[in-house]
Amino acid sequence: MASIATRPPVLDGEICDTRGWDAGNCPVRDVIDRISGKWSTLLMEALAKQPYRFGELRRLVPDISQRMLTQTLRDLQRDGYIDRQVFPTKPPSVEYSMTPLGRSLFEPLSKVLQWASDNHGSVKAARARYDDGDLA
Amino acid sequence: MASIATRPPVLDGEICDTRGWDAGNCPVRDVIDRISGKWSTLLMEALAKQPYRFGELRRLVPDISQRMLTQTLRDLQRDGYIDRQVFPTKPPSVEYSMTPLGRSLFEPLSKVLQWASDNHGSVKAARARYDDGDLA
DNA sequence: AGTATTAGTCTCTTTTTGAGACCAAGTCTA
DNA sequence: TAGACTTGGTCTCAAAAAGAGACTAATACT
Numbered sequence A, B: 001m002a003s004i005a006t007r008p009p010v011l012d013g014e015i016c017d018t019r020g021w022d023a024g025n026c027p028v029r030d031v032i033d034r035i036s037g038k039w040s041t042l043l044m045e046a047l048a049k050q051p052y053r054f055g056e057l058r059r060l061v062p063d064i065s066q067r068m069l070t071q072t073l074r075d076l077q078r079d080g081y082i083d084r085q086v087f088p089t090k091p092p093s094v095e096y097s098m099t100p101l102g103r104s105l106f107e108p109l110s111k112v113l114q115w116a117s118d119n120h121g122s123v124k125a126a127r128a129r130y131d132d133g134d135l136a
Numbered sequence C: 001a002g003t004a005t006t007a008g009t010c011t012c013t014t015t016t017t018g019a020g021a022c023c024a025a026g027t028c029t030a
Numbered sequence D: 001t002a003g004a005c006t007t008g009g010t011c012t013c014a015a016a017a018a019g020a021g022a023c024t025a026a027t028a029c030t
Helices: A014-019 A027-035 A040-049 A054-060 A066-078 A100-118 A120-131 B014-019 B027-035 B040-049 B054-060 B066-078 B100-118 B120-131
Strands: A082-087 A093-098 B082-087 B093-098
Touching (some): A027 A040, A027 A066, A027 B100, A027 B120, A040 A066, A040 A093, A054 A066, A054 A093, A066 A082, A066 B120, A100 A120, A100 B027, A100 B100, A120 B066, A120 B100, B027 B040, B027 B066, B040 B082, B040 B093, B040 B100, B093 B100, B100 B120
Antiparallel strands (some): A082 A093, B082 B093
16 A cells, blocks of 8 residues: 555565575575685685695785684685695694685686776775765 | 705795785775675675665565664665665655666676575585594 | 654674784704 | 794684664654
């Protein structure tokens, strides 16, 4: 009922029906939630090029804490994107490298990274516009 | 010096030189950090299909809080990915829709989403393997 | 009068993240 | 030989972010 003025029509649940999109129980979310952290893509980008050791990654990403580096690497390893190999030296050294699964994910992911690089200007411009307060 | 056993060689800063990759001052991070939140991709995915109103999005993503919905939408709007249009009805209704910039980002992004959907099984398998504790 | 709607904001609690000390075992330096 | 430095972490504590839920104003419906 109701029909309030010129309001756009309500289209309940159409998305769900069209592609079976149940946001609450979604395999895509299960995967994406893990790689959408602040550090995941950054570390993937590094390891996509070559294997790195713990300390090297820490120097490469200067503003990550050891705690988050450890944890993010573990998460990526758990999901099968990277491999962890311990060299029994003194002190022991640990090398992280990308798995085939990781590389297969990084392929589409790198396209997003490329987009970000290409369109950084547009995004900065949009931010400036928004911050100048023209909400008209 | 040192030369500790069979340890892989240290390749300091190679990544930086090769592609000018300064993780601390990186335009890619500036863009990625915003869209890598827990809810950003989810809302983009919804709005890529059609415009939605605030309450519709809330119902569509049942486990998002109003607070985070408001904030994530504002962030996406600020970066120019979505548009916010207020209809002066009583009570007022607000419609969110994707901008051309948003669509252009969603193109590569949807590939990652597709990958997640396709490879959910492999990721779950990797997790099971890891959790079974075979760190051999 | 009472209830429901809209799109939020405000406060309070819980979770996540960041900063930094600390660890063992060995190597290098003085 | 004492002291400092290296490795890849873990532990604790403080700060920041996120979640839960109450609350708002103006109006419509019952």
